[in-house]
Amino acid sequence: MASNVIRNTWILTKIRVRLAMRNRTFLFFSLIMPLGFLFFFVTIFSKGDSAWTAYILGSILTMTVMGSFWGLSVQLVMFREAGILRRFRLAPLGAGPMLASSILSNYILVLPSVAIEILVTKFALHMQGWGNLWAIFLLISIGSATFSAFGLIVASVTNTMQETQVINQVIWTAFLFLSGATVPLARFPHWIQGASLFMPATYLATGLENAATNLATHSEIITDLIALGIGLLVAFEISRRLFRWEPEAKLPGSAKLWVLAVMIPFIAFGVYENVKGDRLALVRQDFQMLNSTSMATPPKSH
Amino acid sequence: MTEPVIQVEGLYKNYGTVAALRGVSFSVEEGEVFGLLGPNGAGKTTTVEILEGMRTPDSGLARVCGLDPEKSGSQFKEMIGAVLQSTSLPAKIRVKEAIDLFANFYRVHGNTNDLLKRFQLEEKRDAFYSQLSGGQKQRLAIAMALVNNPQVVFLDEPTAGLDPQVRREIYDIIEELKGGKKTVLLTTHYIEEAERLCDRVAIIDYGRVIKIGTPRELKHASAGTTRIEVRLAKPVENGVLGQLDAVANAREFDGTYVLHSTRAPHTIVALVKHLESDSNELQSLEMFSPSLEDVFIELTGRRLRD
Ligand SMILES: Nc1ncnc2c1ncn2[C@@H]1O[C@H](COP(=O)(O)OP(=O)(O)O)[C@@H](O)[C@H]1O
Ligand SMILES: [Mg+2]
Numbered sequence: 001m002a003s004n005v006i007r008n009t010w011i012l013t014k015i016r017v018r019l020a021m022r023n024r025t026f027l028f029f030s031l032i033m034p035l036g037f038l039f040f041f042v043t044i045f046s047k048g049d050s051a052w053t054a055y056i057l058g059s060i061l062t063m064t065v066m067g068s069f070w071g072l073s074v075q076l077v078m079f080r081e082a083g084i085l086r087r088f089r090l091a092p093l094g095a096g097p098m099l100a101s102s103i104l105s106n107y108i109l110v111l112p113s114v115a116i117e118i119l120v121t122k123f124a125l126h127m128q129g130w131g132n133l134w135a136i137f138l139l140i141s142i143g144s145a146t147f148s149a150f151g152l153i154v155a156s157v158t159n160t161m162q163e164t165q166v167i168n169q170v171i172w173t174a175f176l177f178l179s180g181a182t183v184p185l186a187r188f189p190h191w192i193q194g195a196s197l198f199m200p201a202t203y204l205a206t207g208l209e210n211a212a213t214n215l216a217t218h219s220e221i222i223t224d225l226i227a228l229g230i231g232l233l234v235a236f237e238i239s240r241r242l243f244r245w246e247p248e249a250k251l252p253g254s255a256k257l258w259v260l261a262v263m264i265p266f267i268a269f270g271v272y273e274n275v276k277g278d279r280l281a282l283v284r285q286d287f288q289m290l291n292s293t294s295m296a297t298p299p300k301s302h
Numbered sequence: 303m304t305e306p307v308i309q310v311e312g313l314y315k316n317y318g319t320v321a322a323l324r325g326v327s328f329s330v331e332e333g334e335v336f337g338l339l340g341p342n343g344a345g346k347t348t349t350v351e352i353l354e355g356m357r358t359p360d361s362g363l364a365r366v367c368g369l370d371p372e373k374s375g376s377q378f379k380e381m382i383g384a385v386l387q388s389t390s391l392p393a394k395i396r397v398k399e400a401i402d403l404f405a406n407f408y409r410v411h412g413n414t415n416d417l418l419k420r421f422q423l424e425e426k427r428d429a430f431y432s433q434l435s436g437g438q439k440q441r442l443a444i445a446m447a448l449v450n451n452p453q454v455v456f457l458d459e460p461t462a463g464l465d466p467q468v469r470r471e472i473y474d475i476i477e478e479l480k481g482g483k484k485t486v487l488l489t490t491h492y493i494e495e496a497e498r499l500c501d502r503v504a505i506i507d508y509g510r511v512i513k514i515g516t517p518r519e520l521k522h523a524s525a526g527t528t529r530i531e532v533r534l535a536k537p538v539e540n541g542v543l544g545q546l547d548a549v550a551n552a553r554e555f556d557g558t559y560v561l562h563s564t565r566a567p568h569t570i571v572a573l574v575k576h577l578e579s580d581s582n583e584l585q586s587l588e589m590f591s592p593s594l595e596d597v598f599i600e601l602t603g604r605r606l607r608d
């Protein structure tokens with residue numbers, strides 16, 4: 001039974017990766033666009049300062065990984081609406097492999113983008129160190145899975161593609177701008193910083209920025225991984241329960257409350273970090289350090 | 303007597319206020335090609351998809367190979383194959399990939415190259431799904447329904463919307479299945495298809511089975527009548543044509559008068575005489591030997607294709 005689930009997940013993953021590679025829009029958003037942002041931000045903001053370049057790499061990696069949120073999870077809604085899923089339903093195949101293959105194929109597609117972004121930053125944009133590559137790898141792996149699972153939740157609770165797009169836009173914008181992935185978190189008023197601790201994206205963004213700049217402590221990275229990991233498990237289980245094969249099968253409004261359950265771990269983390277944690281203090285401290293190094297040490301040239 | 307492969311008893315199904323099935327019962331023996339013939343909205347798809355485990359009946363019994371389709375999981379799915387009426391595949395999947403993909407889900411599965419050859423899809427093996435014609439899509443759908451070499455095959459309107467020549471290609475494929483000793487449940491609203499392919503047919507209308515039998519038995523039941531269809535210059539009064547010699551019944555559909563006659567020559571002479579006396583004129587006259595269409599008209603008072 002379990003071996004079948006794994007086998008079917010892998011079969012589906014392979015075909016979905018292949019289909020994604022044939023989709024130009026997908027390639028644009030997952031590869032070309034983040035690279036464009038990378039060059040743009042580095043040129044405008046880092047002014048040759050390697051520490052800042054590394055920080056920006058962290059932001060771009062965050063955006064790339066958060067892209068899993070759009071990726072193949074949303075495709076399931078399209079598949080459902082087009083009646084493609086119901087063909088799969090005839091085969092001896094549960095919802096599990098269908099959902100897990102979204103996560104796995106997103107991950108497989110994210111890895112080359114991430115590698116290219118790191119290599120480009122290192123060699124074309126002259127970042128000095130490599131950052132904490134192990135931490136980056138772990139955060140990317142678990143982050144991509146978690147954000148895929150969030151995408152699955154949205155796919156599960158929305159009844160049409162249009163609804164999916166709207167909800168995704170809203171959540172995506174919040175993720176992007178309030179997590180520190182674009183504007184450094186330390187620049188925001190303190191109350192927004194506090195609020196951002198309730199958002200999963202913040203744990204990915206601060207984690208990756210710290211890992212890329214090599215400023216992260218072990219315990220910080222581990223908390224990030226735990227927060228994202230719990231989010232992943234909860235989101236996956238809920239989306240499995242809410243999964244629908246049929247275009248006509250509409251979800252009753254009450255079922256949407258399940259989504260709030262995804263928020264529970266992050267509410268817990270947010271409360272903890274706000275009351276007892278030192279994450280924000282560290283974020284501010286790192287930010288100051290980045291600013292001061294850029295004052296003290298002139299950009300090194302290669 | 304062995305157990306029937308498909309057993310349906312007293313199926314009821316409502317969608318909100320629409321009563322889609324109102325007590326459907328029939329059974330299909332091993333190796334039979336069984337047809338559900340009925341107009342759009344009769345409840346064919348609902349019935350078939352209950353048997354495929356895709357829909358839940360409100361009440362009644364559905365068994366396939368003795369299993370409850372809804373509750374038997376993978377074991378059941380390994381045994382059946384189906385062409386769904388409304389479904390699709392990803393636009394950018396290639397023909398060969400699609401067959402391979404589905405084959406791999408099953409413990410037992412056929413060879414993709416053999417299937418491609420058998421369904422004349424060899425030269426299309428690398429084409430994207432979106433590039434296929436309607437007929438090719440349908441051949442692919444049938445190939446995919448057979449990847450697991452199923453004992454029972456469900457074909458829900460496999461030729462709907464295809465032009466007549468392509469339809470005949472699909473008939474050949476289905477006839478080939480007949481030789482393969484598979485049990486086939488086929489739905490259609492084409493008379494020709496039911497008559498040509500099915501060992502037995504259930505005529506279904508408004509969620510009820512109104513008659514079951516071999517095509518020959520059903521036609522026989524319509525008392526060997528000939529269908530005469532005429533168009534006239536002027537409308538005639540209701541009931542007048544039904545009084546003519548040897549006419550069993552007469553109905554009007556959109557200006558065409560359809561008469562069922564036990565002795566066509568007598569009826570035609572009587573008709574012409576009547577029209578002359580009424581200074582009416584015959585615009586066209588066609589005669590048809592008895593078909594399932596006549597059975598349907600007799601039983602329901604409507605034509606199958608409206
Ligand atoms: N998912 C559905 N939701 C609501 N009504 C449906 C649904 N499926 C079928 N119906 C209705 O049930 C009746 C039977 O439909 P169906 O089984 O598709 O008939 P057929 O296949 O013979 O055309 C029709 O009136 C149709 O409109
Ligand atoms: Mg139908």
